[in-house]
Every structure is written in C-alpha cells, then in structure tokens.
Amino acid sequence: MEKIADKMDKIVSLCKRRGFVYPGSDIYGGLANSWDYGPLGVELKNNIKALWWDFFVHKRDDMFGVDAALIMNRKVWQASGHEKGFSDMLVECKKCKKRFRADHVDGKKCPECGGALSEPRQFNTMLKTFLGPVEDETGLTYLRPETAQGMFVNFKNINDSLHPKIPFGLAQIGKAFRNEITPGNFIFRTREFEQMEIEYFIKEGEWEKQFEYWLSEMKKWLRMIGLSDANLTFREVPAEDRAHYSKRTVDIDYNFPFKKDELYGIAYRGDFDLKNHQEASGQDLSYFDEEKKERFIPHVIEPTFGVDRTFLAVLSEHYKEEEVKGEQRVYLSLPPVLAPYKVAVFPLLANKPQLGEKAKTIYENLKQSFMVSWDDIGNIGKRYRRQDEIGTPFCVTVDFETLEDDTVTVRDRDTMKQERMKVGDLTEYFKKHVS
Ligand code: ATP
Numbered sequence: 001m002e003k004i005a006d007k008m009d010k011i012v013s014l015c016k017r018r019g020f021v022y023p024g025s026d027i028y029g030g031l032a033n034s035w036d037y038g039p040l041g042v043e044l045k046n047n048i049k050a051l052w053w054d055f056f057v058h059k060r061d062d063m064f065g066v067d068a069a070l071i072m073n074r075k076v077w078q079a080s081g082h083e084k085g086f087s088d089m090l091v092e093c094k095k096c097k098k099r100f101r102a103d104h105v106d107g108k109k110c111p112e113c114g115g116a117l118s119e120p121r122q123f124n125t126m127l128k129t130f131l132g133p134v135e136d137e138t139g140l141t142y143l144r145p146e147t148a149q150g151m152f153v154n155f156k157n158i159n160d161s162l163h164p165k166i167p168f169g170l171a172q173i174g175k176a177f178r179n180e181i182t183p184g185n186f187i188f189r190t191r192e193f194e195q196m197e198i199e200y201f202i203k204e205g206e207w208e209k210q211f212e213y214w215l216s217e218m219k220k221w222l223r224m225i226g227l228s229d230a231n232l233t234f235r236e237v238p239a240e241d242r243a244h245y246s247k248r249t250v251d252i253d254y255n256f257p258f259k260k261d262e263l264y265g266i267a268y269r270g271d272f273d274l275k276n277h278q279e280a281s282g283q284d285l286s287y288f289d290e291e292k293k294e295r296f297i298p299h300v301i302e303p304t305f306g307v308d309r310t311f312l313a314v315l316s317e318h319y320k321e322e323e324v325k326g327e328q329r330v331y332l333s334l335p336p337v338l339a340p341y342k343v344a345v346f347p348l349l350a351n352k353p354q355l356g357e358k359a360k361t362i363y364e365n366l367k368q369s370f371m372v373s374w375d376d377i378g379n380i381g382k383r384y385r386r387q388d389e390i391g392t393p394f395c396v397t398v399d400f401e402t403l404e405d406d407t408v409t410v411r412d413r414d415t416m417k418q419e420r421m422k423v424g425d426l427t428e429y430f431k432k433h434v435s
Contacts, residue, residue: 007257011315012186014330018390020044020315021187033183033190040390041311043340043371045194048225048310049173051337052196055221062168063198064158068150070175071129074141076149079280080273082126086145089120090181101181127177127191143177148302150174151199152273156285166287166298167210169200173307185258187308194307199273201287201298207268210301211248215266218252218303225310226335227317231255232263245272254313263313264305271297314338318391324416332391333414336434341392343430344373346383348399359398362408362423366396369427370434388413393434396426 015021020041024034037045057063077083089102095115102120105111126142144150151170158170173196183189202210215234222232237249246267254263274297278285286295318333336342343366347359356376366372373392375383380397387395397409402423410429411418421429 007316007319008186010330011257011312011319014319014389015041015315020390033180034192035187035190040340044314044334044338045307045311047338047340048307048314049194049196051224052221052305053171053173055224056196056198056217057171062164063171064162064164064168066151066154066158066170066172067174068147068154068172070144070177071131071141072144072149072153075280076153076277077126077142079276080149080152081276082142082145082149083124086126087122087124088181090123091117091120093117099181104182123181125178125180127179144175145178146176146304147172147174147195147197148199148304149273151197152277155199155201155274155277156283159287166289167200167202167206169198171196171198173197185256187312188256188258188261190308196305196307196310198301198303200301200303202301203296204271204299207247207299207301211266211268214301214303215250218264218266218305221305222252224335225314225338226333227254227313231313231317233260243267243269243272245270254309254316256312257316263309264303266301266303269300269302271299273300274298329385329388331388331413334391334393336393339391339393339434340371341373341387341390342370342394342434344375344383344387344392344395346374346380346395346397347376348380348397350376354403355398355400358402362396362398362426366426366430370430384411384416394430 018040019038022036022038023030024036025031026036053065057065074083090099091102091105092099093110093113093115094117096110096113098110098112100111105117108117109115110117126145129141129143130139131141132139151172154170158164174194175192176195177192180189180191183191200210200214231254233253235251235253237251242249246269249265249267251262252264253260274285278297285297287298288295314334315332320331320333322329345359345363345366347355349355363372363374373387375386377383384395391413393413395411397411399409402408406423407420408423408426409418410421410426
C-alpha cells in the first residue's frame with residue numbers, strides 16, 4: 001500500500017507543476033503556510049463556489065446572498081464574544097520554544113523535541129489591524145475570523161428590504177482570517193482561508209427538524225462533489241466541546257491523506273447571535289410573524305463549509321493512479337462540473353495546417369459554451385496524459401478522417417474509451433455530460 005505521506009506529496013507537487021496551487025510569495029522563499037491559487041486552481045475553486053451557490057442559493061426560494069465587508073466595526077466582535085473568547089489554548093516547549101495548540105498535542109511532552117511543555121494559556125486568534133494613521137486602541141479592529149457575523153449584522157437590513165418569510169437563510173462566501181498557532185498540512189489549515197456559510201433563521205420549536213434537514217442537504221452536497229461515504233464521518237460534538245449556546249453540533253470529518261480531520265460543521269446556535277447584537281447595538285432584531293401576529297428573535301442553524309478544505313478533499317478523493325500498458329497513468333476523476341477544463345481539442349499532427357485550422361474552428365466553437373483547452377505539443381498519448389492529470393473529462397482529436405466526413409474522436413477520461421462523433425453533435429453531447 002502506498003504511504004500516506006506519499007499521496008500528500010504527490011498532490012502538492014501536482015498542484016505546483018500544473019498550476020493549481022503555488023507556495024505564497026514564492027520568489028522570496030515563500031511565507032510559511034501561505035498559498036496562491038494558480039490558473040487551474042482558480043477554475044477549480046470557482047467551480048466549487050459556483051456549484052455551492054447554485055445549489056444553496058439559486059435553486060432555492062428561501063435563501064439570500066450577502067457579501068459583507070471583511071473589516072467590520074470592532075463592536076461586532078465584542079458583541080459576538082470573539083474579542084473575549086475566540087481563542088485557542090497555547091502551550092510552549094520550555095526547551096525548543098516551539099508553540100502548539102494544546103488540543104493538538106498528546107500529554108505534556110513536546111512532539112518535536114520531547115521537552116516539557118508550559119501550562120496552557122489563552123491565545124486570541126483574531127488578526128488585528130488598525131484603521132487610520134494612528135496605531136492605537138481607537139483604530140484597532142480585526143480581520144474577520146468567520147463570515148457568519150456579516151450575515152447577522154445584515155439580518156435587519158434584509159428583513160426591511162425583502163420581508164422574507166421565516167424560515168429563510170442568508171448565504172455568504174468569502175475570506176476569513178485566523179492567527180492559527182499551528183497552521184499546516186498544505187491548504188488544510190492556513191491563516192487566510194475562504195468559507196461558504198449559511199445562517200438559517202427558524203422558529204425555536206422547529207430546530208430539531210431543521211437541523212436534520214440541513215444535515216441532509218449537506219450530505220447531498222457531499223455527493224455532488226463526489227466525496228465517498230467511506231471517507232466521511234459525522235461526529236456528534238459532545239456537550240463539553242460545544243459552544244455553550246449550542247444544543248447540537250455535528251462535525252463532518254474527511255479522511256484526508258495526512259489524517260481524518262474536520263471538513264465542515266453544522267451547529268444549532270439558538271438565538272445567541274441576534275440577541276447579543278440586539279443588546280449591544282440597541283436595534284430591534286426581532287422578526288414579526290404576520291400570520292400569528294407575534295414578535296420573536298429567530299433561532300439559527302448554521303451549516304459551514306471551508307472552501308480550501310473542500311478543494312483539498314476533492315483533490316484527495318479524485319487523485320488516481322493506475323497502470324495502463326505498463327505505464328503509470330495519473331488522473332483526477334473530478335466530477336465534470338468541477339473540472340477546470342471540460343474539453344481539450346487536439347489536431348492529430350501539429351505540422352499539418354489543414355488539421356490545425358479545422359481543429360481551431362472546433363475549439364473556438366466549443367469555447368462559446370465551455371472551458372476548453374488546446375494542445376498540439378507531443379504525441380496524442382502524451383496529450384491525453386496531460387489532460388488526465390488536470391482532470392479534463394473529454395478530449396477531441398481532429399484527424400484526416402475529420403476533413404472528409406466531419407467526425408472526430410472523443411475520448412473519455414475515466415474509461416479511456418474513444419468514440420467517433422459528428423462535429424455538429426459535440427456541443428449537445430458535452431452539455432449533457434459536463435454540467
Ligand atoms: P478547527 O477545529 O479545524 O480549527 P474550527 O472548528 O475552528 O476548525 P469553524 O470555526 O467551524 O472551524 O470554521 C468553519 C469551517 O472553516 C471549518 O469547517 C473549515 O472548513 C474552515 N476552516 C476553519 N479554520 C480554517 C483554517 N485555518 N484554514 C482553512 N480552513 C479553515
């Protein structure tokens with residue numbers, strides 16, 4: 001069996017080689033645990049976000065999008081409890097001085113050098129910044145550590161402008177920042193990352209039913225991005241590990257190549273957030289039920305998804321190696337909807353202008369509907385391997401027969417089967433298979 005570390009190394013190396021993810025600030029020797037998404041990575045990440053938005057916002061009548069500022073009034077973080085309590089317990093090795101998150105080490109010994117560890121102390125993981133020219137308390141604020149609060153503070157605005165009927169939800173995709181004590185494992189834990197979050201507002205009496213419902217919607221999403229049940233664990237978070245206001249939290253763990261760890265979470269947050277913001281802001285954040293003529297503060301179910309962890313889980317799940325005719329083939333079996341390119345077009349031979357022209361016409365035409373890649377370098381076998389490695393579901397080869405009968409060879413990434421198809425049928429065929 002292949003070693004776990006190998007698989008992770010292979011994914012990281014493929015990501016760099018093929019333009020998915022590069023080390024951040026690379027030409028300056030990098031910046032520890034920061035990563036930049038390259039041309040292929042941006043496509044995959046955008047496809048993840050677009051699919052999420054389509055499924056959780058566009059396809060529903062009860063969800064509304066928000067794109068709030070990353071830097072918010074400091075009072076938001078005081079009211080939400082982050083300024084006091086958004087912290088991890090930190091321990092320091094008395095010998096090598098390395099720092100660790102207390103819940104990431106077993107026992108009292110340093111995992112690096114075996115030295116004794118200090119007593120744990122609180123470390124606030126919000127990233128500080130100063131607004132305006134003076135770096136003092138008056139300008140102090142934070143880069144948001146989660147997107148959630150951007151939705152709670154807009155609850156009233158949305159209520160006033162759209163008058164949605166409860167239950168309804170807000171959705172947001174955006175960056176979040178945490179001064180993690182021990183970032184690492186590639187893009188799994190970084191100090192700057194992206195989240196896709198939902199705050200779903202409900203009546204208190206419905207929380208158990210709504211929780212189950214949203215858990216099942218999350219399961220549907222996990223199936224859409226092709227993560228197998230065998231790699232997923234739904235973990236009920238015990239009361240002592242839950243936030244004090246949460247009556248139920250489930251963490252969804254994924255079997256990453258380095259270890260099983262949190263991919264997503266879903267929490268019942270009660271009326272904690274709106275109530276606190278109402279108190280601190282002095283604004284009325286209640287909801288008026290027209291039918292029952294009653295006013296109340298809605299309760300909240302919060303499904304939360306990390307974009308970068310989704311990206312890593314998707315790559316881990318779909319990275320495949322197999323032997324084909326004595327040679328190793330690496331391919332990404334990505335669901336076509338997520339693949340950076342849907343189709344690649346090749347002229348069989350690069351030095352035959354007639355083939356090149358015909359292939360270019362087909363390429364330009366397909367580009368009207370899909371992300372299409374062009375490749376005329378090396379032999380066809382090599383070009384297939386290059387597309388396999390970046391997960392392109394279909395390759396179209398234009399050969400001499402094409403010039404006679406307007407048919408091309410369409411090759412399937414997963415089965416490697418090739419079939420002859422009319423050029424005029426390509427768009428319909430791909431539309432059916434890649435969305
Ligand atoms: P952990 O226990 O791993 O630190 P958390 O429980 O603090 O995570 P949440 O506050 O629930 O995480 O954040 C919601 C989601 O945001 C997580 O499920 C994860 O997908 C993502 N996430 C959180 N922290 C990071 C990070 N440092 N880097 C990348 N993604 C993250």
